[in-house]
Amino acid sequence: MVSVDFGGIFNFLKDQVGGILSSSIGYIMSIDKNIESLEYEMGELKSIRDGIRGKCDTVKLQDVKLEPKVVWWLESVDALEAEEKSTVAEFDRRVKCMGEFSLDLWSSYNISKRSKKLLDRAADLKTKAVFDNVANEAGPPRFIEMPIPSTVGMDSVYEKLEEFVKADDGSIVGIYGMGGVGKTTLLKRFNNRFFIGKTDEVDVVIFVELPSGDFNTEEIQKAMYTRLRLPWRVEETQKERAAAILRALSQIKFILLLDNLWNRLDLEIVGIPVPKSRSKCKIILTSRIEDVCSQMDARKKIKMECLPWNDSWDLFKEKSDEELFSGNPQIKNQAMALARMCGGLPLALTTIARCMRSKRALGEWKHAVNNITDNPSDFPGMEEDVLVPLKQSYDQLPNDALKACLLYFTLWRNNKICECCVTSYWMSEGLINDFEDRKDARNKQSYILGTLRAASLLETAPDESFVGLHPMVGAMALWVARECGKLPNKWSVRYSNDLEKWRRAERISLRYQRLTTLPESPECPNLASLMLTNTHTLTKIPDSFFQSMPCLGVLDLSYTSIKGLPPGIGNLVGLHLLELQSTKITCLPEELKSLVKLKYLGLNWTRDLKAIPQGVIGALRQLLVLESYCSFCHWNTESTLGACFTELESLKKLTRLTLTVGSSAILQWLSESYPMADAVKELSIQNCDGLATMHLSSPTLLKNINCLSQLHLFDFDLKELVLGCGSEEDSEALPSPRFLILENLHRTKIVWRNRGLENLRKLYVMKCDKMEVLLHYEDDSTTHHEEGSRPVVTAFPNLEFLKVESLPKLKSLSDGWILSFPTLKTIVVYQCPELNKLTLVTEKLREFKCNKSWWDQLEWEVKRNENTFQLIYI
Template identity: 40%
Template sequence: MEFVASIIDTVFRPLKDYFARTVGYVMSCGDYIDLMVHEMSELKSKRDDVGKDYNLDDIQRIIGDRLGVSWENRTPKERAGVLYRVLSKMNFVLLLDDVWEPLNFRMLGIPVPKHNSKSKIVLTTRIEDVCDRMDVRRKLKMECLPWEPAWELFREKVGDHLMSASPEIRHQAQALATKCGGLPLALITVGRAMASKRTAKEWKHAITVLKIAPWQLLGMELDVLEPLKKSYDNLPSDKLRLCLLYCSLFPEEFSISKDWIIGYCIGEGFIDDLYTEMDEIYNKGHDLLGDLKIASLLEKGEDEDHIKMHPMVRAMALWIASDFGTKETKWLVRAGVGLKEAPGAEKWSDAERISFMRNNILELYEKPECPLLKTLMLQGNPGLDKICDGFFQFMPSLRVLDLSHTSISELPSGISSLVQLQYLDLYNTNIRSLPRELGSLATLRFLLLSHMPLEMIPGGVICSLTMLQVLYMDLSYGDWKVGASGNGVEFQELENLRRLKALDITIQSPEALERLSRSYRLAGSTRNILIKNCSSMTKIELPTSNLWKNMTNLKRVWIASCSNLAEVIIDGSKETVGSNALPRAILQARAELVDEEQPILPTLHDIILQGLYKVKIIYKGGCVQNLSSLFIWYCHGLEELITVSEEQDAAATGGEQALGAFRVIKPFPNLRELYLHGLAKFRRLSSNTCTLHLPSLESLKIVECPNLKKLNLSAGGLNVIQCSREWWDGLEWDDAEVRASYEDLFRPLR
């Protein structure tokens, strides 16, 4: 009760604020009012939740009953007038618990307390937007408990014997308390359920139950899952509910990529296709996830691009997905629990969704019959290298299949049986050859083939996938045949994908790069491009070369192992036709008209230069406006980050340079991250004739650059320099004051 008293103090402290006339509590992770009611029986008879189903009449009736006002034969407007007159003559505290929609105080007859009034209106909600739309003066977000008070509450409910238990039991108790995620009702319920448990095996079993079937733990359904379910029930659409349940397929406390979950939901059909552009479809997905965050059912993950589920919200979702615990294998979720082999095929038969991701499964040797299965998640089993032939033969309803981050070297025969498959992820597998029967997947919309040693695709497979909207093939197959160049799949097969909206591609010849740039639809769909092994390419220009004119959605350019590439030219000051140094015959053949007003590479955020032994980065003027990260790896001949062109030097002669002043250049005004690795000859960040200004730079990482002795750059926003201690100690500084100003930025390499 001491702990509950502190919670009550936290809840009611804002009410003592003289200026806070309306106070809103946003219950981001559980209901503290529920906790108080749970512990203080005298509150139960005085409490009515507002809830989503309450209307104006209900709320007026409840308030009238508390005030002893009779409502017979009165209209809502008359009742509002009576309430207003009564409440205006008294000091009152009105608690509106569990508010889901904004309430109109004027229509209810509730006078909003004035500046000099002692009255208060207090509301609790799980939706922060409700407070904003009701003009709440003081808003307090009630977060989950940090570890120390959470552990204290849990120990109190388990009992004093926990302190004298064995170290093993105390360790298990801490693990169990952690799984409650700081949610007070869960800590109380689980703690009480474990009060009579005295052996380590009982505690271990409780941890397993909480992972797999949390509703089986004593008191969980009634005291934890049912209260949480109110948030689920009050979601405005089935799409939102399904999207939330889908997030429970991921491991506990897993930071889920928003784009990842949205792609799955598109494949499952949760996100409708009212929109034609893939960006619009993804924006709809982000909007759904945002609604779930507003409802306090999802949390921010490792960054803004990721989300997480609170452990108890996930437990609630799994309970609902299993038809409230009556069909435990309907959603067969064993994600991140350390499985060494998959459950037997007989357990798959009734499953609609299965997740065995992030385990240690080595082989799938049975052929399960799963007529209802829609999603199968096997990703993140690094030792999985064998799936038996015919494995997919009896999964006619499967729509989403994720085999990424496994060691499989081939797809099993029978993959063509997946007649409804929409989403196939083979990212980071060991597959070198795609089977011809893959072309039979006529409904496939997402095909993810990036980061794999893919060498052979049978002719006709790609162009057979006529419904394909997303194709990712960066750091993967790149031997596209264009005229006499290339030996693999005809580039025309890509151009035949009329529905394609998002493309990541590997290019291994200047001819293929030119063909891509001239294909309006393909170029406009390209998000990430890897240009590698183009030995005939001698220079390339960013951002204004006509090569990039149609790539209006390009996010990343990665150039690797182009042995004769000598110049990457930064020239954002003017239109430059033909300066990408593709072979002369290609440039002469180019006849496509371009829109002079169209911005060039407006979405380009990342540039990676890797293994370019002759390259220099030449600055001619202007900038790459929205570039946020620049990685340069193993470019052994690079001596300085930016080399000012001869034209720029000549233009400066007689100007600032004649006056002895250093010119400041700003080629990357929005660059936040710079990573230099393995640059054997690298000596300086910019030439001796200028100072490099990176106004937005936040992170600088330098590894294996032994000849770089000075940090001659201007970066006022820099907050981290990651490097080895040995290299840092060997840096040369203009004076001790400059060194001292940088010292706090140093972070040793991990």
């Protein structure tokens, strides 16, 4: 018989039920605490999760796989988060809404028990959140610091770049400028901004330096792959690589720095997404060619200029031996001259300063100054570090004609030349074709100059009418013209009496040299251009000088002191251009008749020229341009008396004529001579006896002279000059010069009417010693507004420059009314002692040039803002 211990069983059951009840009651009673602990623990876990996920997002741009344990962990946290949200939501719905004590004990028990399990899982996942790498391979660094040279003088342009990048209205920024000016340095400095600042604005900054000249898409894609650490697979197609780059960059905020772009880069083909407006993503590119920036759709463009003098000198001192300068003033002067010749180009300043760092002798520095432009390759490192890099811009010009036009500027050395003169030289050299209409030639010239400017190879003077080469571009061009230094005598820019050097030369330019004599009978079988301009000490040319120059096409003798041409000038039967401007020549020789191929004859400002033999001008049948402004004025109406006006009429190819007229009869003849009158661009009327009144509004005075750009009235007894007319219909038929000069018109009264001279840009009034009022107003019908009780009249709506000089009796600019010049930029007043009040309104005035004592006593009758213009004392 089995004995049963009912007492023991009862006690066991009692203990088990009691435990269960106790545990259940415990879950129920601790539900609030468990939920609160779960939410706190999950908050910490999610914070850890977000940090690890951020690392994972960064490596996504590599197209590499995440570590499996990382993927499992992230998925586990996400799943746990979903369960936690569900549990908390159920707690809020079933328990929390009942207040402090819920009657739904079963739900409270289940929710509390579940939250405790979730809490344990969260704690376990936190302990496992330690990973050496989140991916199989390390991702690319966000920022890479780059070494940069000195950034002297770069702060202002750097700030401008920062401003453009921060703006939301342009996603592509273009930086352009000549080689060696510091574009790459600027870009590297901008790149390092992110490395130093450790900014969170962008995920990655990518710097891609493109190869010089032509590049292919594969090269750029390979550079992008390398920076992004994408796996390069040879079997991939260009499109597949583009897709990989696009996929990588589309998921991040990036800044792409493209350095040294020579041609338009198709971003789509490479796989680079164009950043959207108001995006942190940006593309910043550098190029020597402004057109490339435009072709890349750069909405913001920055031109990198060469350094101003103070920054240039600081950089030169930094790279050389400043202590030597402080101890030797003579060497310092030579060093400053050398630094100035670098034209503010950082690359040249750095290279030459380093080269001269060890030089201690004054003679060494003087030799350097004398040779920097003529023989720059003498400097160690100059050829490879400066000339070769600059030559890349030359090599990238699209055709040989542009290259030849650029090299031609070396004949002016470091000086600028007026744009209007360039056409004649280029046409004479055959660099651009002849055009029946000179406007076509000027248009072609504008295209060439524009292309050279856009390539950062040509500089424009501040007044925008003169162009030339930067000193270092000029040095490069001269080096190229000499076959990269192999033929040093091919183009010569320094005088030598070594006749062997003359024999080998193709181009000789001896501008601004102190020459008193020239060699006798130099043999120059290949000489095509000879420029002796601005050699003021040269007074005579040897009779036999032109004896052996069979190929000479261009001869420039301007601004010399020669008084005549030798008979040997007739040997130059192939001459196309003869420039004699501002010489002291008194008579043209008969031998000029032999120059039957001459296309350009320059006689401007040859005030001593009194005689031109009969038939000389008429013999020049190929002449396209005759410049005779402020020069010979004794044209005759009959051929037996010397130079005859009919000779001018016989020049059927003439497209540009600047002329000086000394009689009203010739002026009338000129006005009625069509089409020659149409060729007149500049006209000087002087010593014109019998012309007491002149109406520019007259339909007959300057009839057919419709293209007049400059009019000069000089030294005759003109009593009244009427400018403008009374009606709009009449004004359309008037000549409207851009430049009007009134000089030595002692008794002239200038009358202005309400229309005409709409194109006038410059007005000079000089040496009119009896003039008391500049402009008299004689048309009350003109509509105008009033300031106070005085009428305000706009006489010349497009005038930009006004100069009044040596007018001892001038008291007012107008007779009782206020002059308004809405576009006036510069005013010059000199030696006008009685002019102590200005009745003048200007809106765009930039500079006022005058004597200080005169300015101090001046009363400006109309309110003005002096801060808008610069006061320059002369």
